[in-house]
Amino acid sequence: MKKAIVFDNSGTLLERYRVIKDVSTGELFTDVNSLHLIDSMDSLALVVLQFNTNCLLNLDSNTLISDVIKQHNIDFDVSFTSCETTKEEVTDILENENQATISDITDGFTILKEKIPKMELCNGPAVIIDINKNKIVYTITSAGKLFSEVIDTIKILQSRGIEIYIASGDRKGAINKLAEILNVNKKHAFGTVSPKGKCKVVRCLKDRGYKVMMVGDGLNDVLAFNNADVSVLTVEQEEEVSPKLINKTDYVIQKISEVISIDF
Known part of the structure; x- marks a missing residue:
């Protein structure tokens, strides 16, 4: 799959x-x-x-x-x-x-x-x-600034044939630049998307036959978590996490590199 x-x-x-x-x-x-x-x-x-x-x-x-x-x-x-x-x-x-x-x-x-x-x-x-x-x-x-293990993590995931997407509420220009740095197809990078927009990205991928993991850290990721096959909450930012988020996730990771070990 x-x-x-x-x-x-x-x-x-x-x-x-x-x-x-x-x-x-x-x-x-x-x-x-x-x-x-x-x-x-x-x-x-x-x-x-x-x-x-x-x-x-x-x-x-x-x-x-x-x-x-x-x-x-x-x-x-x-x-x-x-x-x-x-x-x-x-x-x-x-x-x-x-x-x-x-x-x-x-x-x-x-x-x-x-x-x-x-x-x-x-x-x-x-x-x-x-x-x-x-x-x-x-x-x-x-x-x-990128967390220290992000670039290597993305490379490893891509080497396994996993397609990488970015869906963020941040400014579109910044997301396009990030995609370039990470060697992610800009057509797979969505900037300034709402919670519903992130959810739509997940649903569209599932409709196309993908098994989808959503990785996020904020309240605006909850809808996407609910619709993904696997949801992953990262706490590397070291900010207080809303209970609304913790109750909606399958995995909690301390560093982004831990995504590599999650089998989905």
Whole structure:
């Protein structure tokens, strides 16, 4: 039987570093899980902006994020939400928001550069909007570096004839770059997909006759876990894991290389 493994990105393939800023108070957080934050409330949505944050350094830091989105026609996708919403509703909020500025994104740069000087992977901005309040409540700046055994693990799996896919809520450009680094077919790399989108990737592979393993670390992987033949939770990121996730997985691994030993 044909086999495929679908990997999440941040926290699974990439050691993730994230800075979250509370727009109303100006407080910066490095130890808050954005998905848990959204899951704890009933009107929040994680919106990934499809551009590289480095371009913001050339703009006035006091410029509204909403103005940048409109002036540069920046696309976006909702990757995780605790409520039902539409792209039209999110567009209206993003284009008319009048509080969050570029500095709310770039203020996290200094912290990230201490951890990852080049900030080459997963470098992109996101915002958390409150659907009920019609505003941006948090900004997120993130970067990452591959866990040490990722490249060798992917090579071994590919040598066994297992097809590798990536399905992540992260920025599309970063996922395409990751696919290139890992020698994964870019047609097998899906960026800024929602939990339903990850589930769709798994289902499509199963419909094509594949036996599918899903490997992830976050709440946005639960639906894909439920539909995969084998689900694997990786805790290499060393963040608190939601009970909702632990109860939905077949295996828990400490390092990504342990995937090699799972027979499916």
